[in-house]
Amino acid sequence: MARAKLFTPYSIGTFELANRIVIAPMCQYSAENGCMTDWHIIHLGQLALSGAGLLTIEATAVLPEGRITYADVGLYSDECEAAMRSVLNSLRRWSEMPIAIQLGHAGRKASTEVPWRGGKQLAPDNVNGWQTEAPSAVPFNIGDNPPTALDRNGLARVRNAFADATRRAARLGLDAVQIHAAHGYLLHQFLSPLSNQRDDDYGGSLENRMRFPLEVFDSVREAFPAERPVTVRVSGTDWVDGGWTIEETRVFAEALKTRGCGAIHVSSGGLSSGQRIPVGPSYQVPLARAIKSVGMPIVAVGLITDYVQAEAILNTGDADLIAIARAILYDPHWPWHAAAHFGAAVKAPNQYLRSQPGQFPSLFEVRADD
Incomplete structure (x- = not known):
């Protein structure tokens, strides 16, 4: 049987992945003052295996004001960096998996309650809220506190903050950075x-609207x-008439x-409460296919x-890599089960080798000893 493409290696420049499965970034709303906690060791630890x-x-x-909620992770202070270093040290002790980070700013969608407490935006005078900022003083929802429109100094402050966080990511030895320009957050705004x-110069024409994200x-x-690669997450469309389109996404990608x-x-999606998304299996794959001709991963x-x-998505050429999120929260061993299905192999920790099912004698690759 031919080797499944899902389990073939892939390179982004000189950065090499053992297979095509990417664990997408998933907010946990479990940080304290922007600092990772022991929850992140548990959560990321199981995914790293x-x-x-x-x-x-x-x-x-x-x-700090770029957090979606008061419980979001940040990388804007020495304390944040130290907390993340502690988590990464634990992960790297037991896993060889490359680790990337998604850096972002929530813009007008910041200052919200955590999802399991309703997720609504908190007013600036709330103990857990603050004044949001955005390209324009247009709130996400009617009734939300309007954001402050960023002036030139504000743009420079945000731009420099992205660079500062990136330097922290480099010091932490992270393998890649992804810039979040999707889901209605600041750069998408x-x-x-x-x-x-x-x-x-930062509004009106497509060239002007792209200017700050490109900066x-x-x-x-x-x-x-x-x-080390820098990648970008984009929303291919707002799913709203008059909004961001896949044609504009292609120009941005170029x-x-x-x-x-x-x-x-x-x-x-994610930019407007008026979006109408035709949700179903692989519903965003046509958007990936539309950008594929740009000629980048x-x-x-x-x-x-x-x-x-x-x-199938890989074999039809619609994409080069597959990102999974909720599916791997539900089944943290999704790649194991996929490899078993296709007769492929994955790395597993030595402590788990005894769990290899008898009908899949070649499923696990032994992790190299230190």
Whole structure:
């Protein structure tokens, strides 16, 4: 039987992945003052033993006011960096899996309650809330406290914060950085005409709306070691008439490619409460397919839960890598089970080798001893 493409190696420049399975960043809302806690050791630890090709740390704020909630992870202080280093030291002791981080700023979607307590935006005078900022003073929901429109000094502050967080990521030895320009957060807010109503060089035309996200990319790329990739997560469409489109996403992707972007992770939506998303298995894959012709590595995501489904996306050429999120929360050994299905092999910790089922005698690759 031919080797499943899902379990073939893949390279982004000189950065090599053992297989095509990427664990997408997933917010845990379990940090304290931006600092990772022992929850992150438990959560990321089990994912680091899953056999995937890459683990991505959740959306990590570059400024305190850039957090989605008061319980988000940040990388904007020495304390945040030290807490993350402690978690990473634990992961690396037991796993060889490459680790990336997603850096972002929530913009007008910041200052919210954690999801299991309703997730609504908190007012600036709430003990857990603060004043949000955005391209324009347009709130996400009617009734939300309007964000402050970023002036030139504000733009410089955010841009520098992305670079500073990237330098911290480099010191931590993280293998890749992903810039979050999707899901209605700050950089996506600049891209979409629904949220960007500026009349200066950062608003209006597509070229102007792309300007700040591209400046952020340049600052991150400059701050990260050249041999390690910087990738970008985009929303391919707002799913709203008059909003950001897949055609504009292609232009943005082409601009990123010329600047040395390592890969594009194609998602969608999140910018407007008026979105109408045709949710179903692989519903975002056509968006990934539409960007594939740009000629850079493409990551597909979105209700990809089945092994055969993931393999088909790769075999049809719609994407180069498959990102899974909720599916691996539900089944932290999803890559093990996918490998067993296809007769492939994955790395497993020595402590778990005894769990290898008898009918799959070649499933586990032994982790190299220190």
